[in-house]
Amino acid sequence: MSERFTKGMARNIYYGGGAFFMLLFIGLTVDTVTALPKRENRDKLTAEVAQGKALWEKNNCIGCHTLLGEGAYFAPELGNVYTRRGMGDEQAFKAFFNAWMKAMPSGAEGRRQMPQFNLSEQELDHLADFLIWTSRINTNNWPPNVEG
Amino acid sequence: MKYASQNIAKPYFVFALLLFVGQIVFGLVLGTQYVVGDFLFPEIPFNVARMVHTNLLIVWLLFGFMGATYYLIPEECQCELYSPRLARILFWLFAAAGTLTIIGYLAVPYARLADLTGNELLPTMGREFLEQPTITKLGIVVVVLGFIFNVGMTVLRGRKTVVNMVLLTGLVGLAVFFLFAFYNPSSLTLDKYFWWWVVHLWVEGVWELILGAILAFIMIRTTGVDREVVEKWLYLIIAMALISGILGTGHHFFFIGAPEYWLWIGSIFSAVEPLPFFMMMVFAFSMLKRRRREHPNKAAMTWAVGTTIMAFLGAGVWGFLHTLAPVNYYTHGTQLTAAHGHLAFFGAYVMIVLSIISYSMPILAGRQANSTAAQKLEIGSCWVMCIAMLTITVLLTVAGAMQVSLQRLPESGDALSFMATQDKIAMVYWARLVAGAAFGVGVMMYLASFVVASLTHRQAPQLTVAI
């Protein structure tokens, strides 16, 4: 590297650049946090939905599934499972979801298995509410199609 | 070895390698479950094996970073570690917490573990990579704070160099961003947004400082190039890492509910992220060319130079592949992500830890380097691991491309379902499993090189004053 470019200059770029972009990032974060309530319909984030999220975490669903494209890649995307399986009808989706959760594991030989979580009717209802709420988040049009 | 307290690095390295073996065993379990879906079901469901695989990875890398720090800090500061006793206590604390957590994952259903550890008091569990019970997370905070205190006190007392200051900054950053693991709002988007403050700002932020500092240390020691030159490079590399990487976090905010401007900011800044990795590679080769001595530890040099190449491929090339929003729209959460995750983690962080182990373990045993026979085997293991990991990466890239073309690109109605697509990819997953087994062979060769080293220690160059 050129001798004219000194260590001191490199150090200043590091401190100056690092601090500047961290501050900018924090500023953008404030803006994002302000914009989120509308994009995710915070007013519809009921106690049931929050309970559903807690159950989602407590049972580690993310260890096999993706949710909005993040998680594990072993099992179907669930951010839009309401659209895929409920087709816009909350009651139909809840019926499907309830039956699905009770039918697991499929036991089909050699097929990927999902465990039985032994959740109560109420817990299943909350989980379904959480998935329905999630499917309505404004995700800039992701996923590209209904298969997730 | 110049300072007695450097010895504390040894248990950290040994334990790290033990966990590494465990990580790979569970990787092979996962690889098998991908093709034989009910393998080990219901005893070890996929999510459990995955948690064990990824958490072991993170924890052993942390052990590696700590060992590396304990080894290089006294030499850089030119004084003994502030408290070797604290370092020993924290080792046992961390090892116990880590082991108990893994046993917890395997022994009881996850929901039961959450109940047993009082997760409802401060719910932090059940998010990718942050699956540890809250109490384990608190334990990690205690261990890391104690560790930083110990290292900080040493640096305060001793010589301050660019290498130890950058390392310390990286470690403090690691601790600070980990605190976001305790923030878990019921808003999914907020949760995801700040989850990335741990994950992305670690691997594409502060961990790069740690990586850069360890690499610079090894380069100074093995090539004898003037410290001034190395330090200038180090500053430039980490400057680029932060300038691109902080706003580059935006490449994870495309489709989780965050505003649209992240599509632009995330794409533009993360497109620059390969630059620091490229610079690391140029740096390593340029130091090698300008070297003032022939260090007898060829194995360590191989690992160190290999780190920069593989990190550039994994993070730089495979990262760039899917980082632009219009591409990521189709590849988000596919096997391509897994391809990149594997090569980047392996190339950057696994390899830098193996580099410093390779450099320091012979010295800690009173040798300048291992015997030629041991080094040959070790270099061989490096090649086997690298080629196996590249093969895994290419295969997962093929899998990802098939997923995109069968499941993502067609319109609803024509697109195959997730499960039907996975069936079509089965042969590729079988091949990945074979490559994974080859990686396991590489790990075995690596461990065997330690046995050969100790059996042939008489043929090894002994430590003189200069190291």
Ligand code: HEM
């Ligand atoms: C040092 C070597 C390895 C490293 C650094 C590593 C790292 C990782 C990481 C970071 C993840 C999470 C991926 C993500 O979220 O995108 C992961 C998952 C996984 N790894 Fe590894 N791994 C290694 C070796 C292996 C081996 C040898 C295999 C077996 C063939 C394997 C199989 C898997 C599988 C199947 C997953 C789950 C992917 C999914 O979510 O569907 N890994 N590994």
Ligand code: HEM
């Ligand atoms: C050593 C540095 C890096 C490591 C260890 C790393 C590791 C990872 C891992 C494990 C994931 C998966 C996270 C998840 O489970 O959701 C990921 C995702 C991602 N990485 Fe990296 N990465 C690194 C550098 C980079 C760089 C430099 C770029 C861009 C040039 C990049 C671009 C991405 C993108 C776009 C995703 C999201 C993939 C998706 O949408 O599914 N990464 N990275």
Ligand SMILES: [Fe+2]
């Ligand atoms: Fe990232």
